[in-house]
Amino acid sequence: MKILVIGLNHRIADVEVRERLAFHGGKLEEGLLRLRELPGIEEAMIISTCNRVELYAHSQDAGKAAESIKSFLAAFHQIDRAALDRSLYVYDDVDAIRHIFRVAASLDSMVVGEPQILGQLKDAFEVALSKKTTGVLLNKLLKKAISVAKRVRTETKIAENAVSVSFAAVELAKKIFTDLSKRVFMLLGAGEMAELAAKHLITNGVKDVLVSNRTYERACDLAREFNGRPVKFDEFINELVRTDIIICSTGAPHYILTKAQMQKVMRERKHRQVFIIDISVPRNIDPAINDLDNVYLYNVDDLQEVVDANMFERRKEAEKAERIIDEEVETFLRWLASLDSVPTIIALRERADEIKREELEKLFGKLQDLGPKEREAIEYMATAITNKLIHPPTAALKGDTENKEQLVAAIRRLYGIDGERDEE
Amino acid sequence: MGIILFELALTFYFAAALIGLTELFKESKTTSRIAFLSTIVGFALHTVSIVHRYSTAGHLPITNPHEATSFFAWCIVLIFFVLQYRYKVSLLASFIMPIVFLLMLSSSMLSREIKLISPILQSNWLGVHTVFAFLGNAAFALAFGIGLMYLVQERYVKKKHLGSLFGRLPSLQTLDEINYRLITIGFPLLTIAIITGALWAETAWGSYWNWDPRETWSLITWFIYAIILHARLVAGWRGRRAAVLSMIGFVTILIAFFGVKLLKKGLHVFL
Numbered sequence: 001m002k003i004l005v006i007g008l009n010h011r012i013a014d015v016e017v018r019e020r021l022a023f024h025g026g027k028l029e030e031g032l033l034r035l036r037e038l039p040g041i042e043e044a045m046i047i048s049t050c051n052r053v054e055l056y057a058h059s060q061d062a063g064k065a066a067e068s069i070k071s072f073l074a075a076f077h078q079i080d081r082a083a084l085d086r087s088l089y090v091y092d093d094v095d096a097i098r099h100i101f102r103v104a105a106s107l108d109s110m111v112v113g114e115p116q117i118l119g120q121l122k123d124a125f126e127v128a129l130s131k132k133t134t135g136v137l138l139n140k141l142l143k144k145a146i147s148v149a150k151r152v153r154t155e156t157k158i159a160e161n162a163v164s165v166s167f168a169a170v171e172l173a174k175k176i177f178t179d180l181s182k183r184v185f186m187l188l189g190a191g192e193m194a195e196l197a198a199k200h201l202i203t204n205g206v207k208d209v210l211v212s213n214r215t216y217e218r219a220c221d222l223a224r225e226f227n228g229r230p231v232k233f234d235e236f237i238n239e240l241v242r243t244d245i246i247i248c249s250t251g252a253p254h255y256i257l258t259k260a261q262m263q264k265v266m267r268e269r270k271h272r273q274v275f276i277i278d279i280s281v282p283r284n285i286d287p288a289i290n291d292l293d294n295v296y297l298y299n300v301d302d303l304q305e306v307v308d309a310n311m312f313e314r315r316k317e318a319e320k321a322e323r324i325i326d327e328e329v330e331t332f333l334r335w336l337a338s339l340d341s342v343p344t345i346i347a348l349r350e351r352a353d354e355i356k357r358e359e360l361e362k363l364f365g366k367l368q369d370l371g372p373k374e375r376e377a378i379e380y381m382a383t384a385i386t387n388k389l390i391h392p393p394t395a396a397l398k399g400d401t402e403n404k405e406q407l408v409a410a411i412r413r414l415y416g417i418d419g420e421r422d423e424e
Numbered sequence: 425m426g427i428i429l430f431e432l433a434l435t436f437y438f439a440a441a442l443i444g445l446t447e448l449f450k451e452s453k454t455t456s457r458i459a460f461l462s463t464i465v466g467f468a469l470h471t472v473s474i475v476h477r478y479s480t481a482g483h484l485p486i487t488n489p490h491e492a493t494s495f496f497a498w499c500i501v502l503i504f505f506v507l508q509y510r511y512k513v514s515l516l517a518s519f520i521m522p523i524v525f526l527l528m529l530s531s532s533m534l535s536r537e538i539k540l541i542s543p544i545l546q547s548n549w550l551g552v553h554t555v556f557a558f559l560g561n562a563a564f565a566l567a568f569g570i571g572l573m574y575l576v577q578e579r580y581v582k583k584k585h586l587g588s589l590f591g592r593l594p595s596l597q598t599l600d601e602i603n604y605r606l607i608t609i610g611f612p613l614l615t616i617a618i619i620t621g622a623l624w625a626e627t628a629w630g631s632y633w634n635w636d637p638r639e640t641w642s643l644i645t646w647f648i649y650a651i652i653l654h655a656r657l658v659a660g661w662r663g664r665r666a667a668v669l670s671m672i673g674f675v676t677i678l679i680a681f682f683g684v685k686l687l688k689k690g691l692h693v694f695l
Contacts, residue, residue, distance in 0.1 A: 160591065175590060176581060178597040270660025273597055290582070294663045302584045309586060 002062035005096040007054030013087045023048040036133040043138040047124035062092040104145035105152040113158040136409045158317040161310035165303045166197035180205035186243045189250030212236040240265045249279040259288045341397040352386040429473035436466030441525035444518035486554040493531035499562035519569035549624035560613030567606040568674035571667035574599040641680030648673040
């Protein structure tokens with residue numbers, strides 16, 4: 001039996017290639033069903049996100065299966081086969097298992113540790129389940145991958161620190177203030193990054209929003225968008241007395257807030273903490289303001305440094321995650337080995353003998369005055385019954401069937417051989 | 425029996441302090457739980473040892489340096505629990521339990537003999553004065569720890585270098601508020617302790633104020649915390665300055681408590 005991963009991700013293929021190979025919307029189900037129909041493919045699943053397109057398959061002959069999957073991809077997306085071959089990776093067996101675990105745990109993501117991939121993987125698995133294109137092996141593998149991802153998330157700090165500038169701003173705000181929902185926030189100016197940071201602050205609890213802009217109409221528009229209140233640009237300094245968080249991103253070529261002005265503001269607000277994020281280039285807030293007590297001023301570079309440091313931490317945590325994955329791959333391989341038919345035949349026989357012996361002991365315990373002859377007869381009968389009962393499954397296991405793993409798994413479950421319960 | 429209880433409490437506090445310190449580098453739920461549990465066990469044993477000594481001596485066991493230091497540590501742990509119940513400040517144990525352990529260690533090295541106490545101490549003032557004094561000082565000890573945490577966190581945020589404790593330390597505002605809260609609790613207790621001390625001095629020595637070193641240092645302490653409260657209310661002094669001042673305040677307490685004793689002068693001879 002072979003597990004196979006064929007696909008591409010952000011690292012080896014640029015966005016145009018990924019787009020051309022993507023399975024959008026209805027194409028996913030269509031592709032999935034056609035993939036499952038390919039000769040030699042016993043189970044199949046497709047995951048298609050903006051950063052990766054991967055096909056997972058279970059087949060007896062990996063070489064042939066890989067060939068037919070590649071041809072299928074080329075035909076399905078109408079891409080030149082030679083060009084396709086260059087931009088695909090193929091993993092089988094241990095490598096395939098490890099790859100799927102790493103994808104689920106977000107170790108293979110563009111931003112290592114980002115949480116979306118697990119959801120996307122679950123969705124893709126759901127689709128495969130609803131189309132019944134997966135079976136015992138892939139089901140077990142995907143469930144395991146999901147639980148491995150959860151384990152990585154709880155046992156490492158891989159997703160702990162912010163790795164984008166706007167999230168870093170929120171993270172800092174939370175370490176300056178106790179409760180963001182009681183803080184007043186002012187958006188000064190506009191711009192993509194500033195508005196994104198503003199949105200993050202609001203989703204993290206900030207309610208009281210002020211918006212100021214050189215053009216008052218723009219301020220009104222943004223205020224509506226953020227459910228806040230517009231403030232005239234030449235009056236914004238007056239509002240600073242009650243403002244705790246400021247994001248500044250105006251196009252002004254000079255400082256719009258000087259140290260002297262801020263000093264006055266701080267006296268009036270009794271030195272309550274202020275967090276200022278200056279995203280503008282050139283800077284709009286006098287950097288010397290950071291020297292004032294209880295004022296914390298960050299510009300884009302400062303935030304970027306925080307992000308870089310966090311990225312470094314994540315990479316360290318990723319090493320821990322890799323060790324967890326090694327462990328889990330081992331566990332999965334052990335389960336896979338148990339699907340071999342010979343040990344199952346032996347285990348089945350042992351299980352039957354065990355039951356027979358127990359029952360005989362019980363019976364002989366109750367009927368003390370049986371003679372040796374009768375005992376022999378009863379034992380003979382018990383053996384005959386167990387043999388007859390386990391003959392059909394044993395024969396089936398010895399025979400040559402296509403879905404051997406499924407059969408083995410079913411028999412192990414029906415006869416309670418493993419005693420092992422699934423963690424899910 | 426009393427000695428065994430005391431030594432056991434010391435051991436459990438030691439474990440809690442040690443785990444607390446290692447948690448500055450690496451934290452896990454299990455170790456935090458073990459540390460908190462050993463603090464609880466240590467505190468229970470400590471309490472029993474104090475009660476046991478009380479019943480043996482027949483008076484409040486706060487009459488010699490060994491007893492006083494031990495009682496001081498007990499008060500700190502008590503307020504630590506109250507604070508954790510109310511605020512759940514992560515990493516607080518790492519900053520407080522080492523102080524508790526050091527106090528207990530110095531207590532363990534002082535003479536534990538139960539002596540006949542001088543008639544001056546055989547007074548109801550003993551309980552009132554000392555209990556208020558030590559509860560107040562314990563609140564200030566926690567303010568010291570919280571202030572230190574504030575300074576660490578503040579330095580990270582100000583210098584834009586988010587060190588390893590950044591994620592686990594509470595927010596600046598939270599630490600600042602707890603620091604202030606502790607001082608508003610400690611200050612009236614200290615005030616009462618000074619007033620009851622003066623009244624006691626009047627009955628014992630015939631004058632309210634004798635300018636012995638401990639009285640002087642306590643007055644300095646009182647002024648420092650009065651300044652913190654005043655500056656906060658009037659000028660809005662908060663944050664780093666308040667944290668630094670609250671730490672200086674605790675240093676004067678330690679001088680008043682240990683330093684004065686080392687000089688072996690003054691009227692507070694028994695402590």
